[in-house]
Amino acid sequence: MSALRDAVSGSGLVKVLSVVGARPQFVKAAPVSRALRRDHTEILVHTGQHYDDAMSAAFFRDLQIPEPDINLEVGSGSHAGMTANILRSLEPVILDHEPDGVLIYGDTNSTLAAAVVTCKIAYPGGDRPWLVHVEAGLRSGNPRMPEERNRIVADHLSDVLLAPTAAAMRHLEREGLGQRATLVGDVMVDSHAWASQRAPDHLPVAARGLDQYILLTMHRAENVDDPDRFRPILEGLAIDLPVIFPVHPRTRVVLEKNLHGLPANVVAIDPVGYLEMVALEAGAYAIATDSGGVQKEAYLAGVPCITLRSETEWVETTEAGWNRVVDADPRAVTRALADPTFMDRAKPRPALYGDGHAAARIVTALEAMPERSRASVTA
Numbered sequence: 001m002s003a004l005r006d007a008v009s010g011s012g013l014v015k016v017l018s019v020v021g022a023r024p025q026f027v028k029a030a031p032v033s034r035a036l037r038r039d040h041t042e043i044l045v046h047t048g049q050h051y052d053d054a055m056s057a058a059f060f061r062d063l064q065i066p067e068p069d070i071n072l073e074v075g076s077g078s079h080a081g082m083t084a085n086i087l088r089s090l091e092p093v094i095l096d097h098e099p100d101g102v103l104i105y106g107d108t109n110s111t112l113a114a115a116v117v118t119c120k121i122a123y124p125g126g127d128r129p130w131l132v133h134v135e136a137g138l139r140s141g142n143p144r145m146p147e148e149r150n151r152i153v154a155d156h157l158s159d160v161l162l163a164p165t166a167a168a169m170r171h172l173e174r175e176g177l178g179q180r181a182t183l184v185g186d187v188m189v190d191s192h193a194w195a196s197q198r199a200p201d202h203l204p205v206a207a208r209g210l211d212q213y214i215l216l217t218m219h220r221a222e223n224v225d226d227p228d229r230f231r232p233i234l235e236g237l238a239i240d241l242p243v244i245f246p247v248h249p250r251t252r253v254v255l256e257k258n259l260h261g262l263p264a265n266v267v268a269i270d271p272v273g274y275l276e277m278v279a280l281e282a283g284a285y286a287i288a289t290d291s292g293g294v295q296k297e298a299y300l301a302g303v304p305c306i307t308l309r310s311e312t313e314w315v316e317t318t319e320a321g322w323n324r325v326v327d328a329d330p331r332a333v334t335r336a337l338a339d340p341t342f343m344d345r346a347k348p349r350p351a352l353y354g355d356g357h358a359a360a361r362i363v364t365a366l367e368a369m370p371e372r373s374r375a376s377v378t379a
């Protein structure tokens with residue numbers, strides 16, 4: 001327990017309000033919540049950005065995350081509409097609970113909104129909760145991504161930045177945020193290790209009995225909402241292997257408008273829970289994805305990953321030879337699968353994302369925070 005905190009609060013106990021809202025945030029929050037609740041108090045707020053059972057409740061069940069204390073139920077909407085709804089409904093919740101600090105994850109609209117509310121709130125007496133950002137410092141260099149804008153704002157507003165990688169630390173230093181940053185490793189490693197022990201019995205029916213299959217996920221707005229990218233990507237997946245495709249609801253909307261037919265070898269299924277996903281990843285011959293989290297999980301599972309984007313934040317996986325960023329090139333998937341060096345699973349696979357104890361380091365960082373933040377902390 002931190003001496004600083006003991007001196008300030010006397011009790012050493014931390015009261016944290018965690019904000020989650022979208023699928024990857026449930027995966028990131030699960031191990032932190034487990035570690036935090038051993039000695040401290042957590043108020044878990046779900047913004048309601050994701051709400052289908054398969055996008056939300058399934059993760060709480062699979063990862064044994066406690067029920068959210070509050071669900072803001074903001075649902076879907078435009079970027080501004082969703083962000084505004086979270087801003088409006090989160091403020092009274094923070095004022096009501098008066099946590100010592102607020103914990104945010106990743107780069108969604110829920111992250112952005114929680115950062116903006118927290119840094120401007122004032123408790124009676126003038127203090128405000130500190131703001132800690134988990135998965136800080138990621139940069140794609142692509143300003144058109146809504147996530148890139150969200151993460152830059154969240155980083156600049158946060159009091160403490162907990163970075164998953166050395167590359168993320170360098171980005172923060174370059175932006176003058178190095179003083180607030182600590183390298184804790186990637187908390188998705190903790191979740192993946194936890195789930196890998198429980199996943200083997202959870203392979204979805206669609207993949208059972210298949211000798212080899214490609215696992216596909218696609219949901220990035222810049223891919224699925226742009227026919228000039230989505231069409232060639234799908235063309236490139238017409239290969240002579242089955243492709244198992246758990247379809248994100250954003251992607252389902254586009255496919256249901258019949259803008260693009262799926263190649264005959266692509267088996268579309270509903271989004272799967274986390275244990276099913278970890279089982280699918282472990283059994284795949286290769287993974288094709290535009291997801292951030294899935295790129296890392298492919299690496300952790302030792303499965304070659306083809307990234308259907310023009311850049312990646314997870315550059316370590318490409319440098320290690322396990323991930324190939326192919327953009328929307330329709331020939332790239334076939335080329336990657338035919339490359340023996342890329343497909344070689346005996347390649348070295350160093351622990352690029354830490355040792356699986358990021359959650360414990362995050363809790364240590366929270367214990368080192370003062371009870372409340374003076375508004376001048378980030379000034």
Ligand code: UD1
Pocket residue numbers: 022023024049050051052055056076077107108109110146147219221248249250253
């Ligand atoms: C969001 C995040 C993205 C993250 C992704 C994880 C932002 C800007 N984007 O993208 O960074 O990678 O989550 O999956 O925050 N929908 C449903 N049911 C649901 C949720 C969504 O049907 O439970 C549909 C709605 O039509 C909605 C669309 O999916 O309009 C997009 O949802 P939204 O939360 O806006 O963005 P994502 O694409 O999920």
Ligand code: UDP
Pocket residue numbers: 023024027217219246247270271272273274275277278290291292293294297
């Ligand atoms: N995931 C899942 N089921 C699916 C698709 C993804 O459990 O059908 C998990 C995946 O294993 C990873 C997380 O969701 O842990 C990634 O979420 P997503 O790809 O939606 O978002 P991103 O990581 O790109 O922000």
